[in-house]
Amino acid sequence: MLQTAAFVSTLFHGPGNADKMTVALTMALNARLKGHSACLILMAEGVALGVPGTADGINIGQPFEPAADLLSKYLAEGGRVAICKSCMLHNGLSAEQMDARFEIITAPDVVDMLMGAVASLRVAGAAG
Numbered sequence: 001m002l003q004t005a006a007f008v009s010t011l012f013h014g015p016g017n018a019d020k021m022t023v024a025l026t027m028a029l030n031a032r033l034k035g036h037s038a039c040l041i042l043m044a045e046g047v048a049l050g051v052p053g054t055a056d057g058i059n060i061g062q063p064f065e066p067a068a069d070l071l072s073k074y075l076a077e078g079g080r081v082a083i084c085k086s087c088m089l090h091n092g093l094s095a096e097q098m099d100a101r102f103e104i105i106t107a108p109d110v111v112d113m114l115m116g117a118v119a120s121l122r123v124a125g126a127a128g
Contacts (some may be wrong), residue, residue, distance in 0.1 A: 003080075004037070004039075005037040005080065006036040006037045006117060007031035007037065008038070008114055008120045009031075009039075009074075009115040009122075010045050010046075010123065011024040012044040012045065013045055013046055014032060014047075014049065015048055018060050019051065020094045020123045021058060022070065023123055024046075024121070025032075025067055025070035025071055025074060026057075026065070027121050028079055029073055029077065030057065031054075032079045038074075038080065039079070039080040039082055039113060040074070040080070040081050041083075042081065042083045044088070047084060047087045047088045047091050048091070049081075050081070051099070054096065076094045081090075081102040081103070082103040082105045083098055083105065084107070085104050085106055090108040
């Protein structure tokens, strides 16, 4: 059975929108640092973050940390990352290309995660 989390963040943007990727990682990490269970769900173009090395070199500058550092700290703190399977396939990616530490979940799983969360953050919208 899918493990829910108190804080769920959905990321719809990939490396082409480094600001939103960085904000999603920053908020997910801070949820963990405050002691909340947390899951970052990668959806739409955000599934690119599931490919190892994608966060490398993404740094929007102060006061934010580089994306790879945020992701590493988030995982070290016990944060979870889930990848929307349909989004992954739609973007031409496969489970074999994804970081083995990340869960691949279905649309019903996404709904369950969001409904089971105490709080959620949606990082989406127009690029820019």
